[in-house]
Amino acid sequence: xxxxxxxxxxxxxxxxxxxxxxxxxxxxxxxxxxxxxxxxxxxxxxxxxxxxxxxxxxxxxxxxxxxxxxxxxxxxxxxxxxxxxxxxxxxxxxxxxxxxxxxxxxxxxxxxxxxxxxxxxxxxxxxxxxxxxxxxxxxxxxxxxxxxxxxxxxxxxxxxxxxxxxxxxxxxxxxxxxxxxxxxxxxxxxxxxxxxxxxxxxxxxxxxxxxxxxxxxxxxxxxxxxxxxxxxxxxxxxxxxxxxxxxxxxxxxxxxxxxxxxxxxxxxxxxxxxxxxxxxxxxxxxxxxxxxxxxxxxxxxxxxxxxxxxxxxxxxxxxxxxxxxxxxxxxxx
Amino acid sequence: xxxxxxxxxxxxxxxxxxxxxxxxxxxxxxxxxxxxxxxxxxxxxxxxxxxxxxxxxxxxxxxxxxxxxxxxxxxxxxxxxxxxxxxxxxxxxxxxxxxxxxxxxxxxxxxxxxxxxxxxxxxxxxxxxxxxxxxxxxxxxxxxxxxxxxxxxxxxxxxxxxxxxxxxxxxxxxxxxxxxxxxxxxxxxxxxxxxxxxxxxxxxxxxxxxxxxxxxxxxxxxxxxxxxxxxxxxxxxxxxxxxxxxxxxxxxxxxxxxxxxxxxxxxxxxxxxxxxxxxxxxxxxxxxxxxxxxxxxxxxxxxxxxxxxxxxxxxxxxxxxxxxxxxxxxxxxxxxxxxxxxxxxxxxxxxxxxxxxxxxxxxxxxxxxxxxxxxxxxxxx
Numbered sequence: 001x002x003x004x005x006x007x008x009x010x011x012x013x014x015x016x017x018x019x020x021x022x023x024x025x026x027x028x029x030x031x032x033x034x035x036x037x038x039x040x041x042x043x044x045x046x047x048x049x050x051x052x053x054x055x056x057x058x059x060x061x062x063x064x065x066x067x068x069x070x071x072x073x074x075x076x077x078x079x080x081x082x083x084x085x086x087x088x089x090x091x092x093x094x095x096x097x098x099x100x101x102x103x104x105x106x107x108x109x110x111x112x113x114x115x116x117x118x119x120x121x122x123x124x125x126x127x128x129x130x131x132x133x134x135x136x137x138x139x140x141x142x143x144x145x146x147x148x149x150x151x152x153x154x155x156x157x158x159x160x161x162x163x164x165x166x167x168x169x170x171x172x173x174x175x176x177x178x179x180x181x182x183x184x185x186x187x188x189x190x191x192x193x194x195x196x197x198x199x200x201x202x203x204x205x206x207x208x209x210x211x212x213x214x215x216x217x218x219x220x221x222x223x224x225x226x227x228x229x230x231x232x233x234x235x236x237x238x239x240x241x242x243x244x245x246x247x248x249x250x251x252x253x254x255x256x257x258x259x260x261x262x263x264x265x266x267x268x269x270x271x272x273x274x275x276x277x278x279x280x281x282x283x284x285x286x287x288x289x290x291x292x293x294x295x296x297x298x299x300x301x302x303x304x305x306x307x308x309x310x311x312x313x314x315x316x317x318x319x320x321x322x323x324x325x326x327x328x329x330x331x332x333x
Numbered sequence: 334x335x336x337x338x339x340x341x342x343x344x345x346x347x348x349x350x351x352x353x354x355x356x357x358x359x360x361x362x363x364x365x366x367x368x369x370x371x372x373x374x375x376x377x378x379x380x381x382x383x384x385x386x387x388x389x390x391x392x393x394x395x396x397x398x399x400x401x402x403x404x405x406x407x408x409x410x411x412x413x414x415x416x417x418x419x420x421x422x423x424x425x426x427x428x429x430x431x432x433x434x435x436x437x438x439x440x441x442x443x444x445x446x447x448x449x450x451x452x453x454x455x456x457x458x459x460x461x462x463x464x465x466x467x468x469x470x471x472x473x474x475x476x477x478x479x480x481x482x483x484x485x486x487x488x489x490x491x492x493x494x495x496x497x498x499x500x501x502x503x504x505x506x507x508x509x510x511x512x513x514x515x516x517x518x519x520x521x522x523x524x525x526x527x528x529x530x531x532x533x534x535x536x537x538x539x540x541x542x543x544x545x546x547x548x549x550x551x552x553x554x555x556x557x558x559x560x561x562x563x564x565x566x567x568x569x570x571x572x573x574x575x576x577x578x579x580x581x582x583x584x585x586x587x588x589x590x591x592x593x594x595x596x597x598x599x600x601x602x603x604x605x606x607x608x609x610x611x612x613x614x615x616x617x618x619x620x621x622x623x624x625x626x627x628x629x630x631x632x633x634x635x636x637x638x639x640x641x642x643x644x645x646x647x648x649x650x651x652x653x654x655x656x657x658x659x660x661x662x663x664x665x666x667x668x669x670x671x672x673x674x675x676x677x678x679x680x681x682x683x684x685x686x687x688x689x690x691x692x693x694x695x696x697x698x699x700x701x702x703x704x705x706x707x708x709x710x711x712x713x714x
Contacts, residue, residue, distance in 0.1 A: 196485045232403055233436035235423040237450030237501065
């Protein structure tokens with residue numbers, strides 16, 4: 001404290017620094033941090049703790065609420081489902097879990113078809129995203145460094161416009177008197193408009209268009225890291241470029257392929273907006289079923305059960321995938 | 334810097350009738366405006382270890398990459414074993430390369446890495462297995478066959494890379510800084526291993542290196558490169574003892590270079606007067622230069638003798654100076670001797686006596702430097 005007083009007012013930055021140092025050395029901060037550290041907590045815990053808390057509050061708790069609704073029964077009331085816990089009498093607490101919703105999902109072909117249809121649509125879209133995205137990412141990663149950032153920016157540029165607006169724009173392009181049909185008829189290539197809107201084709205197109213950047217970015221990162229001398233080594237050992245691509249480039253960018261595919265596949269399975277706007281009445285996707293159950297039928301328990309089933313359907317394969325990927329990564333490092 | 338290959342084989346480059354195995358004919362490579370390789374012509378013979386030696390950016394790696402097929406010459410042609418390969422893609426060339434970074438495939442085991450090249454040739458499985466086992470045994474890596482590259486040490490990776498490039502039995506093996514990533518002890522050891530393997534298999538090696546000691550140890554001949562051009566080609570002892578230019582004399586080993594004037598020019602000797610030396614060199618070889626021309630005399634530090642007494646004989650090839658620095662290196666001592674002209678001369682002497690015994694030369698001692706007339710080399714450029 002003597003040194004503190006001896007520092008004049010003219011040296012306020014010094015004074016502040018010394019004050020801070022003193023507090024750190026003697027104050028309650030030190031006491032608290034030492035106490036925490038002794039119990040195994042440190043600054044690292046805080047850094048990880050904040051996102052953990054976030055996920056807990058805004059992901060796990062809502063998930064549990066949805067889970068709870070999914071095992072209750074629908075009723076015409078506010079809220080439109082029965083509570084999980086009721087008081088049968090003053091002393092008897094009734095805890096009712098209703099699994100009928102899940103049984104219903106299993107029995108009714110509508111839901112099964114919607115699930116399968118969603119997975120098929122998402123799978124095909126992911127494949128097309130990969131087929132289009134890989135050459136794009138490859139081209140960007142192999143372009144001159146000065147060009148790369150600009151090209152990446154162009155890939156991300158659509159994000160600057162609302163997703164909804166971009167999907168709406170496709171209606172204008174695809175509809176019977178839309179841009180494409182008018183142009184083709186003006187050219188005289190066709191006499192009658194080609195029906196494109198409200199078909200599966202439009203849904204695929206919309207999904208591939210919307211999710212392509214999510215495929216390109218992780219692929220770019222993976223390809224950019226690839227050591228070019230490995231391809232030279234393959235050529236040197238007598239491997240032609242096409243074969244080297246499948247033997248060297250693809251296995252070594254598998255991390256990017258998997259990451260990009262998951263980033264496209266997962267949201268595409270639950271996609272609602274694109275099939276609703278571009279798809280026909282028969283393009284049944286689980287996101288749409290969910291919407292209808294919730295807003296049209298007002299059957300919250302069934303809608304919740306649909307959501308939980310979808311989550312399980314996605315999470316289990318992803319976890320398996322991630323485990324195998326983790327093992328692969330371990331082998332590469 | 335002893336060459337590890339005493340002249341056990343013939344010297345085909347001295348035989349005008351010998352057919353070169355690799356012929357590089359007036360090859361130039363430009364990257365935009367930059368001339369990386371400038372009109373290089375070179376003949377390399379079967380069974381040689383030819384070292385391309387030079388500082389970074391001298392074009393040695395570009396020349397090697399043109400032999401491998403990764404770069405195409407802007408002008409000129411490359412021939413291997415009588416066939417032109419100038420425009421042949423790398424996957425068709427009878428050439429393999431060992432990369433500086435080794436470029437082992439990280440997603441394959443050692444065995445798969447080595448077998449990769451053989452698989453490209455669609456050889457029968459049994460033969461692939463035999464040849465992989467054989468080559469892994471040669472580089473003493475058979476017990477690591479199922480490891481991944483990241484589980485190996487630097488030296489082990491180097492051996493796998495060597496095995497992978499040798500297993501296809503190439504006509505020509507190109508090695509880009511093969512030992513640069515190894516530490517000094519391992520490097521020395523591996524140099525001799527490389528020579529043994531080369532002699533066992535009889536493959537022609539072209540080695541790119543910036544390390545002159547490595548070149549001296551490995552090479553049958555060295556091509557010294559500077560600014561994209563080959564400035565001298567010769568055996569290690571030629572390059573060291575008879576440099577043809579100031580650049581080569583300076584680049585290989587350390588040297589004392591004196592500017593001087595040709596005062597006497599006879600077929601079997603010349604005399605060069607040098608103000609820097611403050612005396613006259615008597616050099617026991619002829620020089621093709623005009624009388625009175627400015628020339629340079631290169632004198633290796635280990636070829637100078639230091640003594641307190643004036644050596645016997647005439648006034649040529651000796652000079653007086655004062656010791657300004659002494660560095661004890663264990664096996665030898667390095668003296669820096671200041672001459673009357675102010676010029677420092679570097680002298681190394683083997684420490685034949687143990688430190689502390691005998692009459693040693695110390696700082697500020699006045700000494701005489703002398704050398705044999707066969708020691709200095711006169712260069713004109």
